[in-house]
Amino acid sequence: MKKVKLFFLENDKDQLLNELQFNALFMPDKKHYQPQNPSKSLLEVGKAIEVIESHLKKSTGNHAIVDKDTFEVQDPKYMELTQRILNKQQTFYTLEERLKSLQQVYKDLLPYKNLSVSQSRLETLRFTTVTLGYYLKTNEEAFVGHMDTLGAFSETLSSDDDYNYVAILVDKEQHEQLLSILDSMDFKFAKKLSSEKTNEELISEFNKEMTELQAQMDRITTYFESSANELGALKLLYDQLLSEETRLQISFLSTDTTLYIEGWVRSDQVDQLSDVLNKKDIAFELEARDPLPDEPVPTAMKNNRFVKPFEYITNQFSTPSAYEVDPNPSMSIWYWLIFGIMMGDVGYGIVMVLLFGAALKFGKFKGAMKDLINVFFYTGFSAIGAGLVFGSMFGAPLYTPLLEPINDPIPMLIISLIIGVIHVMHGLIIKLINSYRQKDIAGGLNDAGSWLFILMGLSLLISAMFLPMDALVKNILMYTSYG
Incomplete structure (x- = not known):
């Protein structure tokens, strides 16, 4: 490796940095790096790529191979595509949260579908209270006995393998006594849902809304899958933005009349670097020397196609x-x-x-x-x-x-x-x-x-x-x- 100091005019700064990056012959010294946080655009494009890749049925590579001239020109339509993808992803998250919420309410409400009146109406009763909940089937005999002793009326609305789901009607004066009995039986109370509609009507509405939510999510998923054809272009845009931001992290030192940058070049590529800059008509002066005894030198390996x-x-x-x-x-x-x-x-x-x-x-x-x-x-x-x-x-x-x-x-x-x-x-x-x-x-x-x-x-x-x-x-x- 050779330690190189490259002098040039300020007018040639952008072109020189572009050529150094494209040809990958020059490694800037660490002192020239000024790390910066990734831009919002770079993060957004990266997120859009992740979204599309998460919906790929199989990986196909999706690497766009372009020439240098194409790489240097960013197509704004893919930044617009990025925004559409992110907006749809946000919509998808919103729909997904709503669907999960409805599914939980639906699950909690379904055992009480046969309740013939709305829950809000039950709250208006003057002399009695109605309690909804469920208990283990193994406690059924004890439950019936307690209800008979208390003089409460209970109706089994539905059952599954483990539980009976019931509605219990009792005088308000006996409500506290009922709660004490239910607590001793590990009775679970149903979640209250204040609505003027019956549970059956609510369940029907929830079914319709969940079906529509799922349909909207499926349409967004289909859009993401169809956007897989643009994945290569999005990756190209990401690399273009990353390349641009990487160049912005490089700072230059200066003399009275020029700028300069120090770095490392493979010994056999010093002349090649000079030829590249000469072909672009960049005015420069290059000084190369061997590394100093205690100077940390980066590793550059040169091996054949097999190795x-x-x-x-x-x-x-x-x-x-x-x-x-x-x-x-x-x-x-x-x-x-x-x-x-x-x-x-x-x-x-x-x-x-x-x-x-x-x-x-x-x-x-x-x-x-x-x-x-x-x-x-x-x-x-x-x-x-x-x-x-x-x-x-x-x-x-x-x-x-x-x-x-x-x-x-x-x-x-x-x-x-x-x-x-x-x-x-x-x-x-x-x-x-x-x-x-x-x-x-x-x-x-x-x-x-x-x-x-x-x-x-x-x-x-x-x-x-x-x-x-x-x-x-x-x-x-x-x-x-x-x-």
């Missing part, structure tokens, strides 16, 4: 620093090889190649998901290779194989141990190189170096003891392993 997807796996643990060996080139080979041995079947390997190859060809996958699909596509070939060695096709034998891990596991065990030892030694060598780069040679030799010598010694000793060889060669290996 690059495996960076996703490495990054799940930790991104290597600029002062460490990039483990991805060698790790990708190990992952590819060991995954293939683990799968070890021609049929499954072919399925992986065809399935993930089709996903890469026809799917609109980006970022980490695309990297992961590439990893499985590549490992499909190693699975085919291992399957040919094992003679396996969907678990069935194809021919007499070179190795039979099930029927004759010892050769496979030996090969696995050899691969494992080489794999561990490879990791130790990388660790030793990292120690050298960080000028901790003694620490590297004491740690990784000592384990390397131990593993090499054990490997030579085991080879000399168990492999057929000339006596002289065997003695040389034995004495070397002791050293």
Whole structure:
């Protein structure tokens, strides 16, 4: 990496920043970042995308791929679409809350449907009171006895598996005594609903309103599902707004006549950065230098088409620093090889190649998901290779194989141990190189170096003891392993 200081005229500020962002060759230094809260428009578009995606029956990628000129022009109709989606979503929430409220009232009222008078009329009685509620069926005999003793009239309006729902008529003078009896029986009182209409009329009205509310919600849901065709355009708008706001977070330093910005550029891309700015006729001056000894340097990995997807796996643990060996080139080979041995079947390997190859060809996958699909596509070939060695096709034998891990596991065990030892030694060598780069040679030799010598010694000793060889060669290996 090179530390770069880029000088330019203030008139070119917007164009230069746009080119730096688009070409992704320059990483501004942290001191130039001024974090800001996301704008209202960005949050609204993000919310609209979430709403549409929540109504997708299946994920289809929905990534719009556009050229630079198209990306720089925002279409206002999609901001209007965003507002429509959010307004309908708010309407949907309102309807949903009303529906839930009605469903609860309906549920509470339904057991008392057969009450022939309105509840508000019951409240106008002068000499008697009417109490609505329910009790456990197991207490029915006791309930009837208490009502007879009190001289109260009770009518069972409905029943279910557990409860009887009743209306109790009693003189007002005996109301307190009734309440005491009901409390001792764990009687549950019905929720009061003051209305001039009978319960049956209310239930009918609630049914109609709930049906209409559900129909309105279904129409909004249909609108959201039909808007899935615009999801790619909404994601494009989101990226446009995000790109614009990201540029606004960058601040510049200044001299008497120019502005400048400091940052990092990959060593092999310094000339490429100059060419990009020259093609846009931007007046600039570029100074590049090597990092200072204690200067924190960002990591920029440069790998070929095969290795690059495996960076996703490495990054799940930790991104290597600029002062460490990039483990991805060698790790990708190990992952590819060991995954293939683990799968070890021609049929499954072919399925992986065809399935993930089709996903890469026809799917609109980006970022980490695309990297992961590439990893499985590549490992499909190693699975085919291992399957040919094992003679396996969907678990069935194809021919007499070179190795039979099930029927004759010892050769496979030996090969696995050899691969494992080489794999561990490879990791130790990388660790030793990292120690050298960080000028901790003694620490590297004491740690990784000592384990390397131990593993090499054990490997030579085991080879000399168990492999057929000339006596002289065997003695040389034995004495070397002791050293």
